[in-house]
Amino acid sequence: MSIEKLSEILKNSNNIVxxxxxxxxxxxxxxxxxxxxxxxxxKLNATLTPEQLVSHTFYxxxxxxxxxxxxxxxxxxxxxxxxxxLALAKLEEMGKLKAIVTQNIDGLHQMAGSKNVFELxxxxxxxxxxxxxxxxxxxxxxxxKGVPICTKCGGAxxxxxxxxxxxxxxxxxxxxxxxxxxxxxxxIGGTSLVVYPAAGLINYFKGKNLVLINKSSTSADxxxxxxxxxxxxxxxxxxxxxx
Numbered sequence: 001m002s003i004e005k006l007s008e009i010l011k012n013s014n015n016i017v018x019x020x021x022x023x024x025x026x027x028x029x030x031x032x033x034x035x036x037x038x039x040x041x042x043k044l045n046a047t048l049t050p051e052q053l054v055s056h057t058f059y060x061x062x063x064x065x066x067x068x069x070x071x072x073x074x075x076x077x078x079x080x081x082x083x084x085x086l087a088l089a090k091l092e093e094m095g096k097l098k099a100i101v102t103q104n105i106d107g108l109h110q111m112a113g114s115k116n117v118f119e120l121x122x123x124x125x126x127x128x129x130x131x132x133x134x135x136x137x138x139x140x141x142x143x144x145k146g147v148p149i150c151t152k153c154g155g156a157x158x159x160x161x162x163x164x165x166x167x168x169x170x171x172x173x174x175x176x177x178x179x180x181x182x183x184x185x186x187x188i189g190g191t192s193l194v195v196y197p198a199a200g201l202i203n204y205f206k207g208k209n210l211v212l213i214n215k216s217s218t219s220a221d222x223x224x225x226x227x228x229x230x231x232x233x234x235x236x237x238x239x240x241x242x243x
Contacts, residue, residue: 002228003235007242009185009209009226016096017183018088019202020232021103023190023214027082027233030106032190056165063147063156070159071142074105075124081112083233084189087240089113094243099179103191103198105161118176120168120198122161131155168197177204185209189232193218 010016022032052058054074059066081089089112091097100109100117107125109117127136129150136157141148148157162168180186184207191214193199202220210224213232221227228235 002226003238004242005226006211006213006228006235006239009211010091010096010239011243013096013185013209015098015183015207016091016185016187017099017101017179017205018097018187018189019101019180019191020189021191021193021195021198023192024084024102024232025079025082025104025106025108026190027084027231028076028079028106028108030076030079051164054163056163059158059163067141067144067147074161075138075142076106077138077142079106079108081108083237084231085109085112085114085233087233087236090240091236092116098183099176101176101179101201103195116179118172118179120162120172120176120201122159122169124159124161126160127157128160129153129155130158173197173201176201180204181206183207185211187211187213187236188218188220188224189213189236191218192216193220 026032053066053069085108088097088100088109092114098116100114101120102109102117103120105119105121105124107123125138127141128134129152132150132153132155134150134152136148140157141159150157180201181204183205186202186205186207188202188211212218212221212224212227213230213235215229
């Protein structure tokens with residue numbers, strides 16, 4: 001029944017926005033931060049949590065250790081878009097989905113064909129020299145020994161990823177708020193809604209249908225018109241078949 005209800009909502013919506021998190025990419029074999037098999041549940045060593053390892057402080061104080069962790073745990077070069085990414089790209093192609101607001105840094109939405117993607121936490125695919133701002137791709141980071149060094153000026157190359165203790169990009173925030181506040185339907189998927197300020201953006205939604213597709217319950221379930229506790233990819237791709 002819930003798939004039919006979701007199909008009905010999609011059919012009657014013309015301005016859908018999707019807000020997603022790490023749970024969208026777990027179906028592409030990228031572990032999330034907080035799931036039962038996520039980075040946050042790993043005992044990395046006695047003193048540091050994954051959140052500390054990807055903090056601005058750790059990046060500045062221990063750059064070599066930061067990049068060792070970053071390359072091993074946050075970059076998945078062989079990951080491919082899954083059914084969820086492809087279903088969202090299809091909805092955009094149909095003219096129904098107007099924007100994706102994602103907390104993910106893996107670039108899989110764009111790889112699937114989505115065009116209007118707001119990356120709240122940046123992307124592993126963009127990297128820049130902190131001195132001369134020369135751009136580098138993800139392969140440059142992966143192939144670097146230790147701290148990646150700019151081939152032009154010798155400065156350190158930093159991923160364009162928002163680390164803990166760093167602020168989100170103002171333009172990305174504005175664009176995300178604009179998209180969410182104008183949507184008639186907001187679909188939230190693959191996120192526990194505990195990472196702020198990102199999770200707070202859903203409060204700008206004033207539309208008709210709030211849909212949650214998540215394996216576990218969230219703080220927004222009580223406000224939703226439809227809650228489906230199942231795989232995002234399977235759920236959305238089945239619902240689109242009915243359109």
